Amino acid sequence: MRFLFKTSYLQDIRLVKHGGQAFWYGALVLALLAAPWLASEYWLAQLTFVLIYGVVGLGLMLLSGFTGLFSLGHAAFLGVGAYTEAVLAGAGWPFPASFAAAALVAAATGVVVGLPALRVRGIYLAIATLAFGFIVVEVFARWESVTGGNAGKQVQALRAFGWRADADVPFYFVCLAVAMLATLAILNLLRSPTGRAFVAIRDSEVSAQSLGIHLARTKTLSFAISAALAGLGGALYAHKLKFLSPDQFDILQSIDLLLMIVVGGIGSVHGAFLGAIFLITMPQAIAIAKDVLPPAIGQAPGLQGTVYGLVLIGFVLFEPLGLYGRWLKLRTYLQIFPFYRRGMFRRQKSFLKSDRLR
Amino acid sequence: MQALQIVISGVAQGCIYGLIALGLVMIYKTTETVSFAHGELMMLGAFAGFALMVLLGWPFWLAVVATVVVLALFGIALERVAIRPILGQPAFSLVMLTIGIGYVARGLVTMVPAIGTETHTLPVPYKDQTWSAGGLVLNVEQMVVIAATAVLSALLYAMFRYSKVGIAMQASSQNQLAAYYMGIPVQRLNGLVWGLAAAVAAIAGVLLAPITFVYANMGFIGLKAMPAAVVGGFGSLPGAIVGGIVIGVVEALSGFYLPEGFKDIAPYVVVLLMLVVRPNGLFGERLRKKV
Numbered sequence: 108m109r110f111l112f113k114t115s116y117l118q119d120i121r122l123v124k125h126g127g128q129a130f131w132y133g134a135l136v137l138a139l140l141a142a143p144w145l146a147s148e149y150w151l152a153q154l155t156f157v158l159i160y161g162v163v164g165l166g167l168m169l170l171s172g173f174t175g176l177f178s179l180g181h182a183a184f185l186g187v188g189a190y191t192e193a194v195l196a197g198a199g200w201p202f203p204a205s206f207a208a209a210a211l212v213a214a215a216t217g218v219v220v221g222l223p224a225l226r227v228r229g230i231y232l233a234i235a236t237l238a239f240g241f242i243v244v245e246v247f248a249r250w251e252s253v254t255g256g257n258a259g260k261q262v263q264a265l266r267a268f269g270w271r272a273d274a275d276v277p278f279y280f281v282c283l284a285v286a287m288l289a290t291l292a293i294l295n296l297l298r299s300p301t302g303r304a305f306v307a308i309r310d311s312e313v314s315a316q317s318l319g320i321h322l323a324r325t326k327t328l329s330f331a332i333s334a335a336l337a338g339l340g341g342a343l344y345a346h347k348l349k350f351l352s353p354d355q356f357d358i359l360q361s362i363d364l365l366l367m368i369v370v371g372g373i374g375s376v377h378g379a380f381l382g383a384i385f386l387i388t389m390p391q392a393i394a395i396a397k398d399v400l401p402p403a404i405g406q407a408p409g410l411q412g413t414v415y416g417l418v419l420i421g422f423v424l425f426e427p428l429g430l431y432g433r434w435l436k437l438r439t440y441l442q443i444f445p446f447y448r449r450g451m452f453r454r455q456k457s458f459l460k461s462d463r464l465r
Numbered sequence: 466m467q468a469l470q471i472v473i474s475g476v477a478q479g480c481i482y483g484l485i486a487l488g489l490v491m492i493y494k495t496t497e498t499v500s501f502a503h504g505e506l507m508m509l510g511a512f513a514g515f516a517l518m519v520l521l522g523w524p525f526w527l528a529v530v531a532t533v534v535v536l537a538l539f540g541i542a543l544e545r546v547a548i549r550p551i552l553g554q555p556a557f558s559l560v561m562l563t564i565g566i567g568y569v570a571r572g573l574v575t576m577v578p579a580i581g582t583e584t585h586t587l588p589v590p591y592k593d594q595t596w597s598a599g600g601l602v603l604n605v606e607q608m609v610v611i612a613a614t615a616v617l618s619a620l621l622y623a624m625f626r627y628s629k630v631g632i633a634m635q636a637s638s639q640n641q642l643a644a645y646y647m648g649i650p651v652q653r654l655n656g657l658v659w660g661l662a663a664a665v666a667a668i669a670g671v672l673l674a675p676i677t678f679v680y681a682n683m684g685f686i687g688l689k690a691m692p693a694a695v696v697g698g699f700g701s702l703p704g705a706i707v708g709g710i711v712i713g714v715v716e717a718l719s720g721f722y723l724p725e726g727f728k729d730i731a732p733y734v735v736v737l738l739m740l741v742v743r744p745n746g747l748f749g750e751r752l753r754k755k756v
Contacts (some may be wrong), residue, residue: 151523177557197555223737227744229556230499230699235740239732241688243729358688362564369561408582409575409681424550424676 109442120298122291138299139283143276150328151166153391155279158286159343164367164379166336171365172374173297175309179233180220181364184334186247186356188213188341190254193262193351201267202281206342212329213338215242219329225323228324234292240361248355259352262345267276282343289336293376296332352381366415370422372429379431428452466600471717477607478715480614481694482660482732484669484688486705487621488662494638495658496544496702498559502567503666504687509570510536510667511683515585525590532701540663544656552655559718568683573637583679586673597692606675613672617665618706623673626704634658689716692736699751707747711735 112454113119123129138145142154155322163185171177188209194204220239222286227235254260265281271279296302304325307315316322347352363386371382393411404410426433432452440447485503493498500506513535547566551558575581586592589708595606625631637644638650645651670683677683693712697704712732720728739746 144623163470171557177560222636223741227740230493230560231695231740232742233499233560234695238692240737241733242730242737245726249726251506365561365564373557404576407576407578409572411572412575413567413572414564416570419561419565420547423558423565427551427554427558457651 122294122298132191139199141304143279144221148275155275155282155347156387157380158279158282159340159347160364160367160383160386161380162286162289162343163340163364164371164383165289165376166333166340168249168368168371168373168376168379169236169293169305170329171338172334172368172378173276173302173309174305174326174333176326177233177365178236179361179365180236180238181242181337182356182358182360183215183240183243184217184337185344185360186343186351187245187334187351188338189215189339189345189351189356190224190247190260190341190345192342192345193260194253194392196263196265196346196449202265202272205266206285207338210335210339215336216338217330217332218327220334225326237358237361240356241356244353244357247356254351254353257353259340259350259431262300262349262351264345264349282347283441285339285343289339290376293336295362296460297376300352301325304360366419368429370418370429370431372431373427375431377434378429378431381434385430389418468718470601471721472714473601473603473611475605475714475717476710477604477713478717479668479693479710480610480706481673481686481709482712483663483692483706483709484614484672484692485687486619486693487667487702487710488669489690489694490697490699490702490705491658491662491665495653496548496559497556497632498548498552498563499556499691499699500662501560501687502565502570503690504660504684505567505570506536506540506575506663506666506672507670508681508684508686509539509686510663511587511669511679512574513667514579514668514671514674515679517589518588519585523692531670532671533667536667537660537664541656541660543663544659546597548659549652549655565689571684572680584680586679588670589675590673592612610676612671613668614706617668618703620745621665622703628748630654630657689732692732692739694741695736696746698746701746701748704746704748711747 111125120301123132139154143151146154163181163260167178167181170181183417191209191212192205196202200208210330220236223235233251239295250255251258252258264271265278270277272281297306304315304320307318307323308325308329311323316324348355367382367386368378369382370385371380392409393414397410422429428435436452439451485507486508488503489500492503495604507517514528514532517523517531518525521528523531543566547562550561551562589606591605591609596603596605596608625635633644633649634654636647637649637654641651673683673686689712690709692706693709695708696711697706697708699703714726714734715735716731719731725732
């Protein structure tokens with residue numbers, strides 16, 4: 108067990124808390140940098156997907172896990188980013204510019220959604236974002252001159268200033284850079300006054316307001332940043348899949364994104380990436396299980412949905428802190444062995460308060 | 466005349482939304498859960514009706530009553546097993562839980578070999594009949610939906626107004642703690658409300674089945690019941706039916722008068738407008754938090 112003796116505020120907000128963290132995160136970065144030479148082509152593609160979904164998950168985590176506003180239409184922001192990138196890459200923009208544009212367009216959309224969100228809370232917000240998601244998907248399907256409609260749209264390879272990332276390895280490095288920068292940005296944000304304001308709003312809107320936090324501005328900002336990250340992820344997603352159609356961004360995708368952060372562990376930055384790993388490896392695990400199971404179950408078409416649902420129910424009922432919470436418990440158990448007690452991680456604060464006001 | 470025809474079919478569709486929204490509102494009022502699995506409960510009801518009528522060959526009325534009873538028991542069991550353990554946790558967890566339940570229900574039905582992946586018709590006695598009244602051609606299936614909704618609303622109104630259980634449910638939805646102090650078994654009532662909501666959903670499923678078909682994804686209609694509940698004001702039972710009818714009529718009219726594509730998103734446009742103009746819905750009461 109390591110005891111940190113903090114003597115100043117600067118020490119409290121340091122990103123790297125102690126040498127152990129520096130060592131392990133350094134090792135992780137090295138492993139990720141070496142991945143193209145270590146992993147097979149197939150696993151590199153999966154890792155790229157994990158990074159892309161991780162970026163989107165970071166955005167949703169900021170909104171749902173840290174600001175306590177939950178969105179059932181986040182796939183719409185993903186779609187806005189993806190289509191913006193597809194159109195701009197088609198027009199020959201270099202990718203740094205088109206990524207920035209994708210994030211900005213998605214953020215602007217986020218602000219538009221955030222505005223009605225200021226008046227409604229809790230479950231009404233979920234329904235407002237749900238409604239928005241449906242409308243955006245319909246716009247994708249009908250605005251054929253830009254999005255190609257239901258027939259879909261091809262996406263050109265990533266390029267900038269004469270350099271093209273049409274192979275897997277260069278594209279992987281682009282994704283890795285974006286994911287690392289996004290993670291650092293979120294970590295920095297969370298230790299800044301703005302990030303603290305987000306968490307304050309999550310824990311109690313009334314007390315946040317009485318501490319002088321401008322609710323409307325902070326919530327809109329949270330929506331904008333979250334949507335921008337989703338848009339950035341969408342831009343990468345467009346290049347990864349090379350083909351976009353409106354049904355990739357429907358309600359099921361939004362639910363997948365929520366599933367990702369719930370399974371990963373809501374309210375933790377690690378959770379976004381752990382959830383992304385889960386979301387990407389789950390279909391493979393099911394495919395492997397299909398060969399083992401008797402054909403009546405293994406070949407049935409509804410298997411994946413059933414497993415997703417069971418996993419979701421299992422996590423909500425038995426491990427509300429998600430994979431990251433499970434890891435924390437395991438680590439604490441080992442660190443302080445044999446003094447671990449049940450209930451050391453009992454939830455003290457709820458992330459979304461009752462919206463029944465009596 | 467044509468407009469009236471469209472409005473009537475919209476009202477019929479809206480009654481289905483309203484019935485599902487009714488279940489949503491009942492559940493919300495008692496357990497403060499927004500059930501995203503309610504459309505799936507309706508789907509299960511339709512499949513139960515189909516199984517009893519077609520596979521077992523039961524007569525229509527017996528099958529309908531049995532379906533409602535089965536779904537009511539299922540609702541009670543669901544509340545006991547899945548919902549009760551996490552009541553009091555954040556709304557987000559409950560929403561995710563009901564989404565998971567919906568996934569499992571849909572997946573399990575799809576996994577039933579030779580039945581789950583097909584679309585079926587429900588052989589009701591009034592199938593494909595029409596009445597003509599003064600230039601209007603009325604589809605009997607739609608008339609049955611409207612009539613059944615009216616009867617059901619009246620029954621529920623009477624129950625909540627006059628029966629002891631209904632009044633106890635009202636009390637516990639207004640203030641659970643006070644209701645508990647008055648000797649009302651709040652937990653048991655919560656289970657009963659889930660059962661009641663599931664039974665209403667089953668009726669909606671059996672009513673909807675002749676109009677569309679019975680298939681595993683029919684539960685997605687539950688997502689259109691959410692706008693209905695919000696338009697009526699989440700937390701108002703008559704509001705749910707009215708909201709459903711509003712959504713149904715708007716949907717039918719926009720399907721006819723507006724370009725293709727507007728029909729599917731009309732309910733969502735309406736709900737967004739409603740949230741901007743009147744966040745508490747048509748019948749919702751305005752509540753403020755006191756610090």
